[in-house]
Amino acid sequence: MALRKIMHMADMHISNKAGDKSLLQKEKYVEDLIESLKEIEDLDTIIIGGDIVDKGGNENAYEIVGEFIERIRDELDIKHILCVPGNHDVNRNALMGISGDKNIKSDELWKYYDVKLKYYWKFLENMNLSVFSRSGGVVSYEILKNPNIILLGIDSTDRIGITDGYGFINLKEMKDGLKKIFEESKEKYQDYIKIAVLHHRPIVYESNSQTIIENNSNEIGLYGTCDSENWQKARKLLLEYDIHYVWTGHVHGTQSGQVRSFDSLHDQINYSTVGSIGIDFSKELKTRLTQEKDKDLLDKLEELKCYGSLNGNHNSYNIWTISDEGLVREEQYKYIIDEGNRRWCLWNVKDFEEETEGDCNVFDIEVMDVPDNNKEPEDYEEKILGIVREQGLYRTGHYHWKNSARLNWIDTSYFFQHREMMFYIAKGFNELFEKEKKLKDVDCIIGLGIKGTILLSYIRFLFPKKKCTYIPENKNEYVRYETVLFDESTEISSIAVLTDVVHSGNTVKALANEVYKKTKKFQNISVVSIFDSTPDGIIAEVSGQAKFTLYPLAKLKVTDCPGGCENCQIYTRKLANVIEYKED
Amino acid sequence: MFEIIDESKKQYMISLHLEEIRMALELKKHIDDQSRLFSQETLNKSCVDYLINLPRNLDKYADYEFCVDFEHIKYMAPNTKQRFLKWLQKLPNVKISHCKNFEHYEEIKKMGIGENDTLNYRSAFNDYGKKYIIDRCCDSQGHTTQTGTELGIYIDLKRIINDNIEMLRWCYVIAYDLNNYFSLVDDEPEKNNLFFCHTMNGSYIAGILSQLLGYNLVYVDHLGPYNKLNKVDFYKGKSRSEEFIIIADMICQGNEFLRAKNIVEYLGGTVKGSAGILKLDISNVLNPYQIKFFSINFTPEEAVNELGYSIRSKLCPDKCAECS
Numbered sequence: 001m002a003l004r005k006i007m008h009m010a011d012m013h014i015s016n017k018a019g020d021k022s023l024l025q026k027e028k029y030v031e032d033l034i035e036s037l038k039e040i041e042d043l044d045t046i047i048i049g050g051d052i053v054d055k056g057g058n059e060n061a062y063e064i065v066g067e068f069i070e071r072i073r074d075e076l077d078i079k080h081i082l083c084v085p086g087n088h089d090v091n092r093n094a095l096m097g098i099s100g101d102k103n104i105k106s107d108e109l110w111k112y113y114d115v116k117l118k119y120y121w122k123f124l125e126n127m128n129l130s131v132f133s134r135s136g137g138v139v140s141y142e143i144l145k146n147p148n149i150i151l152l153g154i155d156s157t158d159r160i161g162i163t164d165g166y167g168f169i170n171l172k173e174m175k176d177g178l179k180k181i182f183e184e185s186k187e188k189y190q191d192y193i194k195i196a197v198l199h200h201r202p203i204v205y206e207s208n209s210q211t212i213i214e215n216n217s218n219e220i221g222l223y224g225t226c227d228s229e230n231w232q233k234a235r236k237l238l239l240e241y242d243i244h245y246v247w248t249g250h251v252h253g254t255q256s257g258q259v260r261s262f263d264s265l266h267d268q269i270n271y272s273t274v275g276s277i278g279i280d281f282s283k284e285l286k287t288r289l290t291q292e293k294d295k296d297l298l299d300k301l302e303e304l305k306c307y308g309s310l311n312g313n314h315n316s317y318n319i320w321t322i323s324d325e326g327l328v329r330e331e332q333y334k335y336i337i338d339e340g341n342r343r344w345c346l347w348n349v350k351d352f353e354e355e356t357e358g359d360c361n362v363f364d365i366e367v368m369d370v371p372d373n374n375k376e377p378e379d380y381e382e383k384i385l386g387i388v389r390e391q392g393l394y395r396t397g398h399y400h401w402k403n404s405a406r407l408n409w410i411d412t413s414y415f416f417q418h419r420e421m422m423f424y425i426a427k428g429f430n431e432l433f434e435k436e437k438k439l440k441d442v443d444c445i446i447g448l449g450i451k452g453t454i455l456l457s458y459i460r461f462l463f464p465k466k467k468c469t470y471i472p473e474n475k476n477e478y479v480r481y482e483t484v485l486f487d488e489s490t491e492i493s494s495i496a497v498l499t500d501v502v503h504s505g506n507t508v509k510a511l512a513n514e515v516y517k518k519t520k521k522f523q524n525i526s527v528v529s530i531f532d533s534t535p536d537g538i539i540a541e542v543s544g545q546a547k548f549t550l551y552p553l554a555k556l557k558v559t560d561c562p563g564g565c566e567n568c569q570i571y572t573r574k575l576a577n578v579i580e581y582k583e584d
Numbered sequence: 585m586f587e588i589i590d591e592s593k594k595q596y597m598i599s600l601h602l603e604e605i606r607m608a609l610e611l612k613k614h615i616d617d618q619s620r621l622f623s624q625e626t627l628n629k630s631c632v633d634y635l636i637n638l639p640r641n642l643d644k645y646a647d648y649e650f651c652v653d654f655e656h657i658k659y660m661a662p663n664t665k666q667r668f669l670k671w672l673q674k675l676p677n678v679k680i681s682h683c684k685n686f687e688h689y690e691e692i693k694k695m696g697i698g699e700n701d702t703l704n705y706r707s708a709f710n711d712y713g714k715k716y717i718i719d720r721c722c723d724s725q726g727h728t729t730q731t732g733t734e735l736g737i738y739i740d741l742k743r744i745i746n747d748n749i750e751m752l753r754w755c756y757v758i759a760y761d762l763n764n765y766f767s768l769v770d771d772e773p774e775k776n777n778l779f780f781c782h783t784m785n786g787s788y789i790a791g792i793l794s795q796l797l798g799y800n801l802v803y804v805d806h807l808g809p810y811n812k813l814n815k816v817d818f819y820k821g822k823s824r825s826e827e828f829i830i831i832a833d834m835i836c837q838g839n840e841f842l843r844a845k846n847i848v849e850y851l852g853g854t855v856k857g858s859a860g861i862l863k864l865d866i867s868n869v870l871n872p873y874q875i876k877f878f879s880i881n882f883t884p885e886e887a888v889n890e891l892g893y894s895i896r897s898k899l900c901p902d903k904c905a906e907c908s
Contacts, residue, residue, distance in 0.1 A: 190666055190667060191667065242665070242666060413803070416801065417800050417801060417802050417803075418800060419618065419794055419798065419800050419801075420618055422794070423615050423616075426615050427615045427616065430612060430615065447784075447788070449784075449805070450783075450787045450805050451805075453787045453788045453791070454787045454790070454791045454801070454803065456791075457787070457788045457789075457791025457792050457795075458795065460749070460751075461606070461609035461749055461752060462612050462615075464748070464749050467746075467748075468745070468746070469742075470745070470784055472784060482742075484746045
């Protein structure tokens with residue numbers, strides 16, 4: 001599965017004014033940022049969503065941004081960067097130079113488009129960044145392959161002049177731009193994930209991940225930062241081109257939400273707004289925490305030496321994972337304290353999930369599991385033995401007595417009757433099948449007995465191309481009605497047998513011998529089990545040349561106790577009470 | 585693909601919901617989210633891609649009626665609509681059914697595609713399933729059971745299990761009926777219900793149904809002269825208030841059902857009925873129950889005439905009117 005990670009940041013607000021510096025002008029912050037981005041595999045694209053500098057008339061500030069861009073390009077091997085302008089990127093001094101003190105009429109600002117973003121265009125040129133149009137609308141775009149994505153940079157500063165104002169898009173330019181990009185090869189891009197990036201946030205979200213039903217009135221626009229009427233038209237245009245994702249900045253708050261019209265669920269746009277990466281709100285946060293006497297959080301903040309903010313002012317960036325399965329998922333945030341409800345997030349995903357209890361901004365669309373390379377491998381053995389311990393599944397106590405197999409058993413029925421446990425075991429088995437070459441190559445998967453058959457039912461459809469069957473533990477019946485193993489036309493050279501526990505391996509061995517005698521077909525027999533309780537993890541060879549390999553999720557040697565508590569797994573792993581047996 | 589092609593009616597039936605579930609299983613998404621697969625209401629991109637590539641040989645079915653059943657599908661993933669609609673439009677003589685709840689229904693209607701809500705994957709399955717059993721699962725050599733009863737034919741349902749992923753279609757149909765039942769009685773399907781299985785085939789079916797519908801399952805390692813009960817909750821008495829649906833591969837006379845029922849009731853549970861692959865309506869043991877959902881039902885006449893089913897023992901007189 002092709003994967004790409006995209007970093008979305010906005011509101012860098014770089015300035016050269018002493019004492020008013022963006023965090024991106026602090027060496028330690030930039031170092032931390034780059035180090036943490038280095039850990040993200042497949043990150044090759046960065047989106048900068050406007051307000052690159054704090055004052056658009058400050059050419060020196062753009063030079064500082066340039067240095068930062070050069071650095072991340074070099075150190076992170078970034079291949080694509082897409083920029084859109086923000087209201088702070090507008091050179092208001094230049095406009096004042098033209099009009100004097102008089103404000104320029106908003107509907108005439110387009111005449112000075114090149115002037116007001118003079119340093120912005122120069123910066124893009126110097127950095128060799130994409131420029132599609134210098135007249136507004138779609139101002140930049142990037143086409144990424146595998147997975148196929150089109151990023152469309154849209155200028156929302158059309159009516160930002162000497163004074164600030166609502167975001168406004170030049171619709172004519174936008175229409176022409178989209179037409180130019182898509183009409184010529186509409187077919188070609190129909191399967192692409194299309195993401196529009198602009199600076200101003202068109203709508204407000206009261207809470208994360210909510211769906212708002214848009215009523216086509218101006219009501220929502222009143223709370224957004226775009227001109228409502230203009231946005232309604234822009235939105236329609238986006239939907240016409242099957243663009244359902246809009247990523248914005250401007251409000252220094254990280255939020256996501258879905259908006260759809262009354263008319264059609266299809267007219268849905270998934271919005272995401274990223275917080276400011278540059279503005280330092282830690283002082284504000286620390287003051288608030290001190291006032292609220294939240295010492296724990298304050299200590300944590302100190303201990304982690306990181307940044308944070310309160311009440312809608314978030315210092316953050318978003319990392320998006322996009323796969324060729326159409327997945328778009330927000331994966332990681334930097335430091336966030338959410339609006340209203342304070343929420344503390346850390347650098348890495350693992351801690352983030354713990355702290356937020358999974359309450360993250362995820363669009364409710366096709367969510368696929370993306371391999372997370374930073375994730376620690378699952379310790380199936382510890383979890384499974386933990387359940388044995390908690391549920392008292394180790395039966396009849398444990399006797400320090402040689403050949404005590406009949407005295408000890410693990411009651412695995414608990415796993416089979418809890419759906420969530422079966423999924424967990426299926427997950428473990430799936431990992432084994434994906435990781436171990438022998439298992440990957442098996443021709444046929446066989447459930448052994450009722451429990452093996454239930455296990456089979458949970459993993460059968462994960463491997464639709466493999467042959468599958470089941471065999472009873474009692475071998476009397478299976479020969480007559482077995483069609484897969486004894487099918488002359490099927491080439492089966494290796495099999496995987498599923499079972500709950502391998503004790504001595506005698507059942508599997510007898511069964512394999514029987515099948516082998518009849519077919520002489522397979523050489524490799526893999527036994528995949530929840531528990532392996534064989535003395536040494538070894539089962540003797542089957543007659544002929546077939547060889548066994550055991551793949552258990554948990555090993556637990558119970559049949560041949562070596563005597564003495566310190567060597568006894570039952571005792572040391574606290575699975576059951578130990579009763580000492582004395583022969584005299 | 586789980587299409588049903590009816591050559592006599594010249595009909596090609598597709599259930600989008602079943603295809604989506606098959607794809608969800610293949611993509612292994614369900615392992616982590618542990619959701620009830622049957623509650624999946626969105627047609628995802630992978631499934632749309634799959635549908636578009638199949639059937640490739642449309643010419644062969646140019647004179648067929650293509651029926652696309654939207655039942656249980658309400659939404660679709662963004663960025664897939666155009667391709668999906670184009671695919672739909674290209675199908676020869678296409679008809680849609682149960683589409684009114686689908687988010688793009690109006691657009692499909694505007695495309696001039698005909699509707700027919702009487703077309704239904706579940707109904708189409710009845711003919712398909714009966715034919716499948718007759719053609720592929722009946723062993724005419726007969727079978728003598730452990731109790732000495734002689735069966736004229738042996739119905740080997742393991743062949744469905746061995747037929748690649750075919751069993752998913754059969755279990756989907758059971759889940760479809762169970763889901764309908766629980767929607768009607770306004771019961772929460774996950775609540776206090778358990779599947780009970782006691783055979784190899786039954787445990788395989790119960791395992792799949794558990795993934796589809798969200799019930800847990802309890803098994804007895806075959807019914808025999810003595811029964812091996814390893815069910816922890818039975819010992820702890822936790823399941824005494826719970827209600828069980830006995831999952832069997834096949835019910836003929838219902839003796840096995842009665843034995844399973846006795847065990848469940850002895851241990852304090854309540855039996856709500858039974859579900860499975862095949863029911864020959866030659867017994868009335870399931871009459872008192874509302875839940876008796878089997879993929880395929882054969883009437884006694886069909887069992888005798890179409891399957892050639894007969895049951896007798898050595899004690900039967902040679903020309904027993906009951907059996908012949």
